[in-house]
Amino acid sequence: MQAILGVLFHSIGGVAAGSFYMPYNKVKGWAWESYWMVGGVMSWLIVPLIAAYLTVPGFVDIISTSSSTILGVTFLMGLLWGVGGLSYGLGVRYLGMSLGNSVVLGFCAAFGAMVPSIYYNFNPLVGKISFTEMIFSKGGQVVLLGVLACLIGIAVCGRAGMLKESELSDEEKKKSVAEFNLVKGVIVAVLSGILSSFFSFGIEAGKPLTDAAVAAGYDHLFANNVTFVVILWGGLATNFIWITYLSLKNKAYKDFTNKETPISKNILFLL
Template identity: 70%
Template sequence: MHALLGIIYHSLGGVASGSFYMPFNKVKGWAWESFWIVGGLFSWLIVPPIAAYLTIPGFFDIILASSSQIFALTFTLGLCWGIGGLTYGLGVRYLGMSLGNSVVLGFCSAFGAIVPSIYYNINPTAGKVSFTDMLASSGGQLVLVGVVVCLVGIALCGYAGMLKEGELSEEDQKKSVAEFSLVKGLVIAILSGILSSFFNFGIEAGKTMAESAALLPDYLFEGSSHLFQNNVSFVVILWGGLTTNLIWTTILSLKNKSYKDFGNKSTPIRNNILFSALAGTTWFLQFFFYGMGESKLGNGASSWILHMSTIILTANMWGIYRNEWKGVAPKTKWTITIGIAVIIVSVVIVGLGNAM
């Protein structure tokens, strides 16, 4: 039952993550940085502490009581992840829901499985698996095989994008993805995938805060403190993400003078704020449910892999809905389909390796 609930929670989180960008498509007349930071304020500043307060009322005391080293490491990893989250939005902006998510999340799945082990190779910690341990074990070797398979899937998706770019006119490309740019999108998506994986390690870094939350008396129902324990560390990680995104969007707003969007009465300001808020809230729900799933499965790395595979599937369903591959040759459709399938297979391989 614990495993089944964990899978259900991760699936809900994956659907939320794979769907969150859709409300942004309803925003009219605003620059990307304008709606991104409005959504981000809900994702990283407003909703997380509300969720933490409703589930773990003493969450802030736990954060204050944590050591400066743990807080700094968790926050710093949030900063790194914030760059990945920032460039994720750009990757989807230039590649579309289907191709953008496949590339970003493929890299995110792969590096999310190996980045923590590399860190523990440099800084050995009792009970933690290092990269050397991975090389010496059959499970670790299987994880690395999965990473290679993932890169093959990403290459196939990239090739499908190249075929699409060659087959469709610029006008047809922009019907489904308004700012389609393959080269720019792939570079950004690769960077995003690598840095986005740091969220998984941020969860591990802040594990002592989560464990302290799990020891508190249950507030909502029996077992609720254990179920929602990760909401505490999420607050700190997302503070890091907010810092990165706020700095960059402020720079863009000043450079492009897009701060004027918020007072531009020729645009539907109220609707734009509502859709951005909906996108941001939906985005946070991915980790709200992720934390619940991880508390049931008890394996951060395997939870991460399951989460990523659900997002890839959901995002590609939205890509089909938005006709992002409409009008391309059958070969191109088969290429992107096989690429996505290979990425999902790699996720399964990495999950099995982590379980071993």
């Protein structure tokens, strides 16, 4: 039953991860950097704090009393994950929803499964499975088979993208994806997929925060919400710096004062 619930929750998460960009297509009159940051503030700052407060009310005390090293490394993993998240938005921008999601999420799944286990080969930890152990265990072999399936899927989607680009005229490309660029999009999407896996490393680095939440009597199912707050702060910092630069460079900040754009409706879609 627990395995079935795990698959169900992962499926729900997969649908959410693969479709969250869709409302952005409804935003009218704003530059990409404007609606990306508004959505990001909601996703990386407001909602995580609300979720942590509702499930681990003492999360502020746990964070404030934790080691600066633990917080620093967890935040750093969030920064790197933030680069991946930022690149994800650009990947979808250049490749479209279907191809962009396939490449980004495929690489994210592959590296998220492989890199931690390889790390534990060189730095063994109790309770952690190394890459060697994965190879010689049935469960590990199933995971590796799934990774192989992801990589094959990426190759197929990449080939489909190349065929699509060769068949479409410049005018048709703009109608399909306004800024379609296969080469630029694939490079950005691969980078995003690799760096997006750093969220997993952030969870590992912030495990003492989770352990502290459990020790304080909070439900272990929600204890990771404390760690998520710190990781997402890192992601927010990366995106805020880059988006601020783009906004100043392109004067996109004027989107919020332009009376001709439906500000309230745009924000509604982003929230």
